[in-house]
Amino acid sequence: MLAELALPTELASRAGAFTLRAARDGDLDALIALIANDPVSAARGDVGSSEDRDDYARALGEIGADPRNTQLVAELGGEVIATMQLTVLPGLARQGASRLQVETVRVRDDLRSEGIGAALMRWASDVAAPALGARLIQLTSDAARTDAHRFYERLGYAPSHIGFKLSV
């Protein structure tokens, strides 16, 4: 999907302009740290253990190799400060509408409330979804993330669904 997305691009935040680009292999450790830098993820085992590094590397490789997936990173001052994954989902419902699914949205904790996440999400809906032909953006947020729920509602997202998960 990267060809459609015209990356890298510059986005604005209260912490300054930052670069949005596709993740590279060299971002792996920064991505692992970003995901571990979150209590909900840490409670699920994302603690940045070196034993898990190969699993994260494999996943990053799979995302990068799939034309309907991309892991994006935000870079500020040479550091990876945020990430999100986008997936285009073809589907029959809603008159065959493709959906843009957002997963694993993370902003480094010392840079939250600076408008970085909002800039990422606005880019996803204003730029990425139209460029990718998606008529709907969807994501789920853990019920414990009440701040995130307010954030998504401020951006216009409707909390219209229940997200069910089953570990297998």
Add this chain to the structure above:
Amino acid sequence: MLAELALPTELASRAGAFTLRAARDGDLDALIALIANDPVSAARGDVGSSEDRDDYARALGEIGADPRNTQLVAELGGEVIATMQLTVLPGLARQGASRLQVETVRVRDDLRSEGIGAALMRWASDVAAPALGARLIQLTSDAARTDAHRFYERLGYAPSHIGFKLSV
């Protein structure tokens, strides 16, 4: 993903044994009718209009051509009576766990409460997810579908997330 799934297969229900297989182009009209045969979908515009047929056909083609997607149909007595879409999502969170996402689960209304949907979902968690290397199954269900919520909870799914959607 079809190679891993060993389809077609036979599943049991109170309406009799039925066949689970990948959808074919010739299933398009039955699939459009199944999706329209649902008040929540109909309210979103899935009313089986002939004007929308090309859009559904394009979507079914995209699903079938993507190695991480498949549209499945249940066939009983030569008729398509149910469907669901499966998508394998590579991802970094949960130590790089791949997820199996389920979308557009529909059972024809005169055959509901016969265990067909449960058989599909049990096959997804017991057979498909392990075969595809997915450690988590996820789906969202419209908040209006309270019967569906009880159904997924009976199957062991946790309503742990809020599902947000934004039309673009």
